[in-house]
Amino acid sequence: MPQTTTQIDAIEELKLRRWARENYVPDTQRTHSWHPVVLDEMRRKDSERETTFAVSQS
Numbered sequence: 344m345p346q347t348t349t350q351i352d353a354i355e356e357l358k359l360r361r362w363a364r365e366n367y368v369p370d371t372q373r374t375h376s377w378h379p380v381v382l383d384e385m386r387r388k389d390s391e392r393e394t395t396f397a398v399s400q401s
Contacts, residue, residue, distance in 0.1 A: 351380070356380055359378055359380040359381050359384070360380060360381075360384040362381065363380070363381040363382075363384035363385050363388070364384060364388060367385055367388055368385070370385075370386075370389065373385060
C-alpha cells in the first residue's frame, strides 16, 4: 500500500474520520489504498464493535 506523505490539517482529518464512520465497511470489503486516516478510523470502529459485543455477552 502506498503511503501518503502529504500532511493534512485537523479539519481535514476530522472530515476523513467522519466519512469513515458514516461509510464503515468490514475489513474484508475495504480498499487498502484508502487514506490511512480512513483506515485507522475504521479499525477504531472495529475495536469499539468488539468491545461492545464482549460487554453485551457478559
